[in-house]
Amino acid sequence: MIKGKYKNEAFNKLKSDCIKYMSPQRDWHYPKADMYLLYSLKQAPPYSCSAPFWREIREEIFTELRQVVNKPTIYYLALVTHSEKSIALPIGNECPDMYGFFFLESKEADIINSNVKQDMHAYISACKDLGITHPHLINWFERDKRWHRAEDNTAYLAGNKFYSTVLPKNGTTYFHVEFRND
């Protein structure tokens, strides 16, 4: 997993506008979390949120995302804010290329990274990580996995050969981003 800082001003403004003006949505990737879908090429026709503040800031956000990851196409962008009860399911091999989490507020969330290995057992193993409460006590290397304690204003990126499971805390807030290498 690649860890890096990014210019967060535009992302923070977008986050506060989403929370201020939009109605929280639901998505199966993050059960019981509030999510705000902004952009998606996963569907036809592609989706772009109609909120004016998104239309105004979109290119600035996309430009910054492309500077962090040198992939030309932004494939998916959603803001996710977690509650005490919400979870995030593992993602990885369904993404067309690299994907990542642009954390604004980590609240000491954890990320577990594991190899996709193209089999169902790997996904189930990643799901089992959802039950972990003290990830720092585990020797992840022995399990062929990696553990990261997420930091504020930091991006965590992976290729689609790896699953990433975010273990959020109450208030954990990030942008879920997927890229496509056209």
Next chain:
Amino acid sequence: MIKIFVGTSDIEDNWIEKILVYSLYKNTSEELDITFLRPKKFPNWNLRGWGTPFTNFRYAIPELCNFKGKAIYMDCDQLNLRDIADLYNTDLEENTYGMVWDALTDNGDKMKGTKFERGFYCDSVMLIDCEKAQKYTAPISEIAKFENNYKYTWFPGLGKPFKHRSDGIIKQLNPRWNCFDGRNTSFRPEEWNAELQPDFDLDDIWHLHFTAMSTQPWHPIYTPWAKGNYRRDDIAKLLWQYAKECKMISNPEEF
């Protein structure tokens, strides 16, 4: 005083509820008596098979009004753009209800291939004569326990799907009073497809209904599957403008 009942969920539609109420007050100088019809206000009702969390609460309105006077019903996913008093003051003549004709509504397999395949009145906006409506509506105690969706019993009682049978019961309202995502659905063009259905200009819409749930810009929590683009940018832009104005009223310290 204009009585308005709004069908809605417990909390999932709060965003559009505020905007709807704001829009109603913005366009009228009349006093409004607005009641939200939410599941938590109707404990022990059988909600199974309803398309929304509030589908059959609307049929309780005449009894809730003690079968007196007039009332307006509307779903929560709407935006008012013209004085609602104009709807309230519509002369129902001998009719019990005022509704917009929806030429696109599907009347089911039984009517397939007949001239009644599509089209009937739509009850998502209704002007109701509560006294006359007693004749067409079961008591609340029965609606609450209804095994199947009561809508499918209530509407045929008004003549559905045969328009002529609803003569003297339903008055056809101007389609602008329940404008489905900007479309004029009072008729169905020949060799129909969705693109041929005419649209109203934004300034010619009186009361807008965000009908297609998957494209509702606020994407309500109870329909998490599909999130589509809203079909008209001018309407979406107006909705977001109203959302901002609502926020400025409710949280002025943030501006």
